[in-house]
Amino acid sequence: MLRHYVILFLSVFDLGVLAYFLVLNTLYLVFCVVAFVKLRQHRRRWTSQELSALMRSPATPGISLIVPAYNEEATICESVRSLLLLNYPSFEIVVVVDGAKDKTMEVLAAGYEMQPAPASYAQPIESQPVKAVYRTLRYPDLVAIDKMNGGKADAINAGINAARHPLVCVIDADSLLEEHALTRAVLPFIEDPDTLAAGGIVRIVNGCTVEAGKVTEVRLPKNRLAMFQVVEYLRAFLAGRVALSAANALLIISGAFGIFKREAVIAVGGFRADTVGEDMEIVTRLHRRAREARQRYRIVFQPDPVCWTEAPESRKILGSQRNRWQRGTMQVLGYHKRMMANPRYGVVGLFAMPYYLLFEALGPVIEFSGFVVTILAVSLGLLDWRFAELLFLAAIAYGAIISVGAVVLEELSFRRYPRATDLLVLASVGVIENFGYRQLTTYWRLKGVIDFFKKKQGWGTMTRKGFAKP
Amino acid sequence: MTTVLRIADIFRQVLVPFLIGAAALFIVLLVALVVQRVIRSSIDRRRALLESRFQPLVDRWLSERATPEDRARLLRFGRRSPLLLGRMIVAPLLSFSGGPVALGAGLAVDAGVAETWRQDIRHRQWWRRAEAIRSLGVIKDAGSFLAMAVALDDDHEEVRAAAVEALGRLGDFRAVQELLARIPEQSRHQRVRIVDALRTLGADGGPALMESIRRRPDVLPFVADLVPAICGGAATEECLALCGHGDAPVRAAALNVLGTIGLDDAGFYYALKSLADDDAGVRAMAARALGRSGRDDAATYLGEHLQEGNWTVAAESARALLGLHAAGASVLAASATGDGQAAALAKQMLWERQARARASAGGA
Structure with a gap:
């Protein structure tokens, strides 16, 4: 019995x-079909002529690139050099050295002849105290902020405070942006002023040839784990995020490459420092605030601005990364449980949150x-x-x-x-x-x-x- | 238990054929994509071959070095592949004006390419319409003005964008009014295109632009960066009048224009007056204009605004003081002694001033 x-x-x-x-x-099959339609529309809509018009236009909004850096002395100068090569009419680079234990700040200051400079700017978001602001006359659009350690989110907040452009782009210090990535990523903000945030696609750089901070030849990785991640990223970005973005239900903009309207991030109090999923949390909070205020808004995934990132090739590191992503997701769902299955939050509350x-x-x-x-x-x-x-x-x-x-x-x-x-x-x-x-x-x-x-x-x-x- | 097994069987009956069908579909699609890659690369090779053969002829034509035999070959090619020849004509002309454009237009007309484009303006595929309109703009086909103006209201944004660009290239001043009339209700992206097109019209479009602004001052904020370059000093009177406009964005735009052109006595007076405007955007623009005026007597007024509650106005005032050299520096030095926002801004500006001086001394 x-x-x-x-x-x-x-x-x-x-x-x-x-x-x-x-x-x-x-x-996911439905996502693939929706993504197919959306990707076709996108490719036809944004031609190279459109992009070159944007590059020439004085109306194209300026972007502040926020680069949080912690113990990056080996790569920081190379990363900044690759960012300085970006092709965009108006941008500044704000490197935020988050209380590094190594010589990140000294290396950066020496590499670009930066000196401490008095700086005054409104500081609408709380962050750990700033020790000094460094600037250089060689690169007027390069600023470095040396601050007390407070974690990645806190460093981003300090960078947003110092940013002088209406859009802020948060990128990882160890990622590579394609030359025209900013131009492509900014399109949603130009197309629709109600856009609050936009994320680009993250692709795996393992196996590709990189010269002087640029990917010069795209090849598949030789390592099996990295190869699996290539397909995994394609599935997540090209199918999942394109489709969720079409429904304005995107809950994640990758921490490696995302553009936000500065005012909107300030209005929600900046990035939250007590989570390991700060990229998902800020997007969820932007949704929440806009829905509660009954405000028209868009949070968009752009499939063509590419950010190249290095995928872990060892099981230990990959496992640790997935562990962190999982904890981040669960923390964010916990913080915003009020949105779960709540019709007040529209498609985000009724579909995206239960889906996640x-x-x-x-x-x-x-x-x-x-x-x-x-x-x-x-x-x-x-x-x-x-x-x-x-x-x-x-x-x-x-x-x-x-x-x-x-x-x-x-x-x-x-x-x-x-x-x-x-x-x-x-x-x-x-x-x-x-x-x-x-x-x-x-x-x-x-x-x-x-x-x-x-x-x-x-x-x-x-x-x-x-x-x-x- | 049997119910559970029956449900499992139903699942299986549905799932197996579905998965076989989906797998077959994807395999066919994959094969088709591989075949498509091969076909595409062969088309690209063929196109590259034709381009390597005919582009030099087109280039010779545009530089008036074509022989009668070149001409005959181009005309024959144009009859066979009008769109490809069209692209070969348009590509080099994008960075030319004057003689080569007229020669390119002549070739496009003789080879029947222009006629194909004119027919394509009403093509059912939007990308054909957009390409045709853009190309006719590049060869400055004045006869297509009306069709282009109609295309400003096309259903597809890309076609509307092409029409904006084409009207800009056409150099017909009737286009200014057509373009500006649509600026306020367009998407921001389309506004960018319109401003770009107006810039292409250049200084000759100045009077038409001023006339349009006179009729509709609400368009000034969209073209404020453009007016100084196109209209120059001719915009001063109109902008002075608009400093008292009811809409704050129009007032701010007028001060932005005046600041770039340069302030005369009347402009200086209006800018000083606008420092007390209710709107922070207007005050910020007034501060910027005063900074660009280079007049020492503005320094004291600007110094008072370093303490402004609105940080943007305070920052613009500090930046303006930096531009006023000695008079500005002494106000900044006086403000830098205390604490708070004014002192912090003043210290920052003084540091920049010092650093610039060091850099220019080093450069010298």
């Missing part, structure tokens, strides 16, 4: 997990337990083998189709990988990643869930190889 109930429970549980995977993958709760926050628990329970139950003879077959079809086969779909989207839209063989390799990786890699990320995310409940804080280690050629 007990065995009967155990089997019934396991069968019903397995059906639930099956339904979860079907809904998740079907949603079910598939991002609870996803690892459901997926991991689904796989483990099914394998154990089938091998113990407690569950019909057809359940395992169904789970394989819904989770792995369907997942592989979606990954290939994301590769197809890339080919139909931007074709950044130049060789025909790249397309075939990416499609194959899209299939292979479903056999092991995705389960591994589920495991790391599950550890993130556990660490969240253990109230673990901190960013973990993130060692990078660097891409600057001597």
Whole structure:
């Protein structure tokens, strides 16, 4: 009798997990279709002629690039050099050295002949005290702020205070922006003045050739983990974010590259320093405030301004990164639980928040337990083998189709990988990643869930190889 | 239990054919994309070949060095591939004016390319309409003025943008009114294009621009950066009058223009008066204009605004004092002794002044 109930429970549980995977993958299929339509519209709309008109126009808004830096003495000068090469009519670079323990500030000051300069600016957002502001006459649009340590969010806030342009672009010190990335990323703000924030696509630089701070040849990575991440990023950015952006339900703008209206960030009190998911938190808060004020607004994902970033190539570092992302997501959902399933917050409350709760926050628990329970139950003879077959079809086969779909989207839209063989390799990786890699990320995310409940804080280690050629 | 198994079977019956269909679809799509890549690269190669063969002929034509044989070959090519020849004519002309444009227009007309573009203005595909309008603008096809003006109200923004650009290139001053009339209700992006087009018209468009501003002062904020370059001193009287306009953005724009052109006695008076305006944007523009005037007697008035509650006005005043050299420096030095916003701004400006002086001494 007990065995009967155990089997019934396991069968019903397995059906639930099956339904979860079907809904998740079907949603992603819908995202792919929506993204396909949107990407086509986008490519036709923003031609190179439009971009060159923007470059010439005095009406194009200025941008302050905020670069938080912590212990970056080895790369900071190279990073700033690559930013100075950006092609945009009016921008300044605000490097915020966040109480670095190494000689980041000294190296930067020496490299660009910067001197401490008295500076007066309104400081509408609270941040840790600023020790000194450095400027240089060689590069009038380069400012460095040396401040007490307060974390990445606090450094961004200090940078926003010092910014003098109406738009602020937050980027990681170790990422590379393409030459025209700012021009492309600023388009939503020009098209619609109610745009509060816009994010660009983050692509994996591993395998590419980088010379003098620029990606000169796009190639696929040789490392398998980095290769899986290429497909993963395509799926997340080209399918997920394009579709969510179309519904104005985008909850994340990558911390590696996002542009915000300065006034809007100030109005919500700046970036929140007590979370590891500050990029998702600020976007969610912008949504929240605008919805509560019944204000017309847009938060947009732009698929073509590219920020190249180095993907972790070791399991340890990748696991630590995914753990942090998971904790960040759960923290943000906790901070804004009031928005969950609340019609007052429109599509964000009714779709985006429940989507993130079910598939991002609870996803690892459901997926991991689904796989483990099914394998154990089938091998113990407690569950019909057809359940395992169904789970394989819904989770792995369907997942592989979606990954290939994301590769197809890339080919139909931007074709950044130049060789025909790249397309075939990416499609194959899209299939292979479903056999092991995705389960591994589920495991790391599950550890993130556990660490969240253990109230673990901190960013973990993130060692990078660097891409600057001597 | 059987119910659960039946549900699982239903899932399976639906899922298996669906996944097979989806997988087949994606495989076909992938194959098609690979084939498309191959076809595209062969088309690109063919186009590059034609360009390498005919672009030198077009270039010779535009520099009046074409032989009769070149001409015959171009005309034959134009009949076969009018759009490709059209692109070859338009590309070099984008950075030319005068003689080459007339020669390019002549070739486009003789080879039937211009006629194809004129027909394409009403093409059902928007990108063909946009390309046709843009190209006709580049060859300054005056006969297409009306069609271009109509295209300013096209359903597709890209076509409207092309019409704006084409009207700017056409150099027909009737375009100023057509363009300015649409500025307030356009998207910000389209406004950018309109300003760009008006700049292309250049100084000859000045009177028409001033006339349009006289009729509709509300457009001044959109073209304030443009007016000094196009209209110069001719805009002074009109802008002085607009310093008393009811709308704050118009007043601020008028002061912005006056500041760039340079303040005469009347302008100086209006700028001083505007330092007491209710609107912070107007006060900031007034401070900027006074800074650019270079008149020492403005320094005391500007010094009073270093304590302004509105930080932008205070910062503009500090920046203006920096521009006033000795008189400004003495006000800044006096303000730098205390604490608070005025002192901080004054210290910053004095540092910049010192650093600039050091840099120019080093450069010398």
